[in-house]
Amino acid sequence: MADVGREITGGLSTRNAAGLLALVVFAWGTNWPVTKLIVHEIPPLWSTAIRCMIAAAGLAPLLWAQGDFIVPKRGDIPVVLCTSILHMVAFSALVAAGVQFVPAGRAIVLGYTTPIWVAIGAAIFLSEAITIRRAIGIGCGLAGLAVIFNPATLNWGDRSALYGSGLILIAAFCWAGNIVYVRAHRWISTPFQLVFWQVLLAAVLLSVLAVSFEGLPHVAWTGRLAALLVYSGSVCTALAHWAMTMVNRSLPAVTTSLCLLATPLLGIVSATVFLGEALEPSLFLAMALIIGGITVGSVGGGRAQAENGAEV
Numbered sequence: 001m002a003d004v005g006r007e008i009t010g011g012l013s014t015r016n017a018a019g020l021l022a023l024v025v026f027a028w029g030t031n032w033p034v035t036k037l038i039v040h041e042i043p044p045l046w047s048t049a050i051r052c053m054i055a056a057a058g059l060a061p062l063l064w065a066q067g068d069f070i071v072p073k074r075g076d077i078p079v080v081l082c083t084s085i086l087h088m089v090a091f092s093a094l095v096a097a098g099v100q101f102v103p104a105g106r107a108i109v110l111g112y113t114t115p116i117w118v119a120i121g122a123a124i125f126l127s128e129a130i131t132i133r134r135a136i137g138i139g140c141g142l143a144g145l146a147v148i149f150n151p152a153t154l155n156w157g158d159r160s161a162l163y164g165s166g167l168i169l170i171a172a173f174c175w176a177g178n179i180v181y182v183r184a185h186r187w188i189s190t191p192f193q194l195v196f197w198q199v200l201l202a203a204v205l206l207s208v209l210a211v212s213f214e215g216l217p218h219v220a221w222t223g224r225l226a227a228l229l230v231y232s233g234s235v236c237t238a239l240a241h242w243a244m245t246m247v248n249r250s251l252p253a254v255t256t257s258l259c260l261l262a263t264p265l266l267g268i269v270s271a272t273v274f275l276g277e278a279l280e281p282s283l284f285l286a287m288a289l290i291i292g293g294i295t296v297g298s299v300g301g302g303r304a305q306a307e308n309g310a311e312v
Contacts (some may be wrong), residue, residue: 002286007017009019012246012249012250014250014251016250017246017247017250017251018142018251020243020246020247020250021025021243021247021251021256021260022260023219023239023240023243024240024243024244024247024260024263025259025260025262025263025266026266027235027236027239027240028189028236028240028263028267029262029263029264029265029266029267029269029270030236030266030267030270031232031236031267032099032104032107032108032111032247032267032270033104033233033267033271033274033275034195034228034232034236034274035047035095035096035104035232036099036100036104036107036234036271036275037228037274037275038051038096038228038229039099039100039132040100041220041222041225042217042219042225043210043214043217044093044096044097045093045097045159045206045209045210045213045214046098046206046210046214046217046219047096047227047229048089048092048093048096048202048206048304049202049203049206049207049209049210050227050229050233051076051092051232051233051237052088052092052199052200052202052203052206052233052237053203053237054229054232054234054237054238054243055198055199055203055231055234055237055238056151056196056199056203056229056235056238057238058234058237058238058239059195059196059199059237059241060196062238062239062242063192063193063196065249068126068192069193069196070189070193072189072194072197073188073189075186075188076185076188076189076194078181078185078207079181079182079185079187079194080194080197080198081201082178082181082182082185083178083182083194083198083289084197084198084199084201084202084205085202085205086111086174086175086177086178087175087178087198088176088183088198088199088202089202089205089206089209090171090173090174091171091172091174091178092202093206093209094167094168094170094171094174095107095167095168095171097164097167098110098164098165098166098167098168098171098269099164099168100115100164100166101160101161101163101164101165101167102161102164102168103271103275103277104241104267104271104275104277105267105268105271105272105277105279105280105283106148106165106283107164107168108146108271108287109144109264109268109283109286109287109290110148110165110168110169110172110266111168111171111172111175111264112172112287112290112294113141113145113169113172113290114172114175114176114293115137115141115145115176115177115293115297116137116138116141116142116145116290116293117172117173117176117177118176118179118180119134119137119138119297120138121176121177121179121180122180122183125180125184126180126183126184130307133296133297134297136293136296136297137292137293137294137295137296137297138297139293140289140290140292140293140296141289141290141293141294142292143289143293144285144286144287144288144289144293145286145290147282147285147286147289148165148282148283148286149165150282151184152282153280153282161241171176175299190245192241192242195241199237199238201227233267258295261291261294261295264287264290264291265287265291268283268284268287270295
């Protein structure tokens with residue numbers, strides 16, 4: 001029976017695939033408060049650049065061991081550039097900058113508005129129809145966003161909070177733009193085969209930007225800070241990307257996509273545990289509306305969400 005399960009799930013047993021999916025959810029969920037802790041010690045551009053350097057160092061041997069280490073084909077260079085610039089540079093750096101000014105829980109909710117903008121962007125640029133289910137999903141997501149920006153829950157006189165929230169919304173737009181392009185791209189290599197080059201390019205670009213805007217870093221290195229960076233770069237990025245690839249090959253796409261919706265909930269809980277942030281009822285209402293909207297709109301189209309993941 002176990003052999004049959006492995007054959008059905010592409011080489012992994014269902015139990016092992018579920019375990020890897022749980023690892024991904026845990027890694028991506030906890031990475032939000034970890035990022036907030038890191039940017040207390042290192043400027044956002046440098047913190048993201050170092051994370052990408054660590055991830056690249058971890059991904060190279062993983063790809064080599066699996067026989068997936070390649071030089072990108074010419075036709076895949078645009079998707080390497082797009083993913084690196086829009087997702088790994090813009091999204092990650094903007095989130096790292098934004099969480100300096102807003103609680104990690106609020107940042108998570110804003111970051112997970114991405115599927116709303118994907119649905120709208122896909123309708124505009126890919127001629128994907130906005131079905132009734134998608135329209136309901138977009139409506140729920142926008143209602144969740146309205147809860148977040150309600151004057152009763154957000155002090156509009158706090159410029160720092162508005163600035164941080166705006167940065168994370170822009171980050172969500174960038175991630176959505178990348179996902180829309182990825183949907184249109186005609187793949188030659190697999191996404192996992194290209195991720196090392198995307199992360200490596202991001203590390204180079206972020207380092208250049210960091211030197212230009214933040215100068216050389218002056219970091220008070222501690223064992224705690226080093227552990228946070230290694231965890232974020234190796235576990236939350238390198239290992240999670242490998243695990244997500246294995247899960248995508250082994251479990252139904254809709255199952256994977258819906259299970260990944262546990263990521264923001266875990267992120268809010270971990271922000272409470274590790275950062276002492278308050279569990280605001282309005283935050284859970286907004287999260288429920290956004291996740292509910294994603295669920296309604298994504299069933300039947302789970303593959304794209306699963307492959308694009310839900311990480312920082």
